[in-house]
Amino acid sequence: MKNKELAAIFSRIGDALEIKGETGFKVIAYRKASRILEDLTEDIETVAKEKRLQDIPGIGSGIGQKIEEYLQTGQMKKYTEVLSSIPEGLLKLLEIQSLGAKTIHLAHKELQVKGLEGLKKVIEDGSLAKLYGMGEKKVENIKKGIEIYEKAQERIPIFEAVSLVEDVMEYLRKVPQIGQLSPAGSLRRMRETVGDIDILATGKHGEQIIRYFTRHPGVSRVLAEGKTKGSVLISTDKGERQVDLRIVAESEFGAALQYFTGSKAHNIKLRGMAKDKGLKISEYGVFRGQKKIAGRSEKEVYKALGLPVIPPELREDRGEIELALKNKLPRVVNLSDIKGDLHVHSDHSDGHVSIKELAELAQKMGYEYIAICDHSQAANYAGGLTPGRLLQQIEEIDRLNKTFKNFKILKGSEVDILHDGRLDFGNDILKRLDLVVAAVHRGFKKNVTERILRAMENPYVTVIAHPSGRLISRREGYDVDLEKVLEGAEESGKALELNAYYDRLDLNEFYLKKAREKKIRISIGTDTHYAQGLKMIRFGVGIARRAWLEKRDILNCLSYKDLVNKKF
Ligand SMILES: [Zn+2]
Ligand SMILES: [Zn+2]
Known part of the structure; x- marks a missing residue:
């Protein structure tokens, strides 16, 4: 159905005309057309085909012609014409909830505002408040709107986004009407930071689901509440985050999920492929002429284009479509392929959980092993172990291992590389x-x-931890030449870490992909100091998938025996 597309276009024309300073019946007519289309239960394409457009109350001949033009050509002259006559910065201001087109017009005409920066300036110097019909209170509201808008432009760490989405989805599952439910967007593609948080769902009585959504206990403000779309701010300990929920028809779920998962580049390429096949692809489905041929599932959508389903993490237009066409997509690693966590801290150094408890938790996760890698003595700020304490820990692990069945605790260490490249323990200990x-x-x-x-020259070293040293939200990382580190790993056969701690995700996907080309083994470890942190492994797996890593590329897909016997 093109109903919603057309509704959005008419509403946008109304806004644009108003920004240009037009008032009166023209603006009203477009806004009205938008509302009518939004509420129309019949498919507008059917209505047009049966020449019944004029029968819809409120749709005049002018609007009717524009609808036909759009349905036939996929374009509307009036729309492109009006939009291109307005500075882009002004159009973007419409995304600020508390700011209407009329005010944008006024600010532009009287104060020469051309975008967000200009708007902020005239708020600060008080000139906006002095304009006719404005006043302090209105301006205060606009200021709040800008704050929310800017917050929404900020990127959210994947860890926080995933926790938030899971909380909201669990809440939504309690609605009896709910059908399918999935996150979309960059979160589903597991990018290390996420733009906005989108959830898609199916279910009867969409407006009831939306109403329930807007009453989530964490909601601090409802930005929109319609029949099929809701938008809220949820307060978290990091501030307010925007979450959007869309309800779509079962027959469109796959197409919508594909569309809203992106990425933009991936979807543009698919659209081009569809066109070459004489098809059209949109958030509503895949169409041949008027006939819908796919849309219910992503599998259907990709199949209509002659493709297998491409895993969401790969959808970046980095060659995945070309490989899919040849049926040569990498078989990227799955969470269930991971046999253990290779970087965990216990309460012997700065962790908060005992070795026994960590092992039990790991076994419950289905792992075969876990590597206890407490800090070494140089890291005295983190309770680093002296050689004596490490030897005690080794004894404790030997003892504990006798109590576990089909599970092993690996004796490990996160040993400091000292200022001259020597290691913090001698080989007599490391061995x-x-x-x-x-x-x-x-x-x-x-x-x-x-x-x-130099550390790579040591025969007992297996992995180089967090090779770049960056912290996503706080720190840029070491002054290090990662190309040389990759070369070193290739030559020495050492593994590099994919530290899955959500703020590290180090190596990043760019260097992981290079490591893959050089056939360097990657070790995924959470570097957790807490029990719940073991679950961060999935961020590691997500990033590994984004870098096209397969089982054979990953150290902790090996069995315990192959791992300790260094059969890699
Ligand atoms: Zn570390
Ligand atoms: Zn660590």
């Missing part, structure tokens, strides 16, 4: 460990590349 993870924790600007390369 007693199952897994040595070497890490830079100090001197981020001092010869980091050389130090890492």
Whole structure:
């Protein structure tokens, strides 16, 4: 159905005309047409085909012609004409909830505002409030609207976005009318940070589902509440986050999910492919002429284009479509392929959970093993272990291992790479460990590349931890030449870490992809200090999938035996 598309277009024309300073019946006619189309239960294409457009109350001949033009050509001259006559910055201002087209016109005409920056300036210097019909209270409202708008432009760490979405989805599952439910957008593609949070659902009585959604206990403000779309701000400990819910028909769910998952680049390419086949693809389905041939599931949608379903994490137009056409998509790693966590801290150093408890939790997750990698003595700020304490820990793990069936605790260490590239423990100690993870924790600007390369020369080192040292929201990372680190890993056969701690995700997908080309093994570890943190492994797996990594690329897809016998 094109009803909603057309409704949005007419509403936009109304806004645009008003920004240009037009008032009166023209603006009203477009707005009215938008509302009528929004409420129309019949498919507008059927109505047009049966020449009944004029029968819809409120649709005059002018609007009717424009609807036909759009249905026949996919374009509307009036729309492109009006939009192109307005500075883009002004159109963008419409996204600020508390700001109407009339005010934008006024600010533009009287104060030469051309976009957000200009608007903020005239708010600050008080000139906007002095305009006819404005006043302090209105301006205060606009200011709040800008704050919310800017917050929504901020990117959210994947960890926070996933927790929020899961909370909202669990809440929505309690509505009896709810059918299918899925997150969409960059969150579903597992990007390390997420723009906006979108959820798609099916279900009878959409408006009831939307109403229930807007009453989620965390909601601090309802931005929109319609029949098929709701938009709210939910307060979290990091501030307010916008979450949007769309209800679509069962027959359109796959098409909508595909469309709203993106990425934009991936979808543009698909659209082009569809066109070449004489098809049209949209959020409503895949169409041949008027006939809908797919839309219920993503599988149907991709199949209509001659493709297998492409995993969401791969949808970035980085060659995945070309490979899918040849049926040569990488078989990316699954969460269930992971046999253990290779970087975990216990309460022997700065972790908060005992080794026994960590092992039990890991076994419950279906793992075969877990590697305890507490800090070494140089990391005294983190309770780093002296050689004596490490030897005690080794004994404790040996003892504990006898109490577990079909599960092993690996004796590991996150050993500091010192200022000259030596390791914080001697080889007499390192050789007693199952897994040595070497890490830079100090001197981020001092010869980091050389130090890492020297650490790779040690025969007992298996993994280089968090190779870039970045923290996504706080810190840029070491002064390190990662190309050289990759070369070093390739030559020495050492593995590089994909640290799955949500704020690290280090290596990032860009370097992981390069590592894959060089056949370097990747070790995924959560670096958790808490029990719940073990679950962060999925962010690691998500990023690994984005980098096209397969089972064979990943150290912790190996069995316990192959891992400790270094059969890789
Ligand atoms: Zn570390
Ligand atoms: Zn660590």
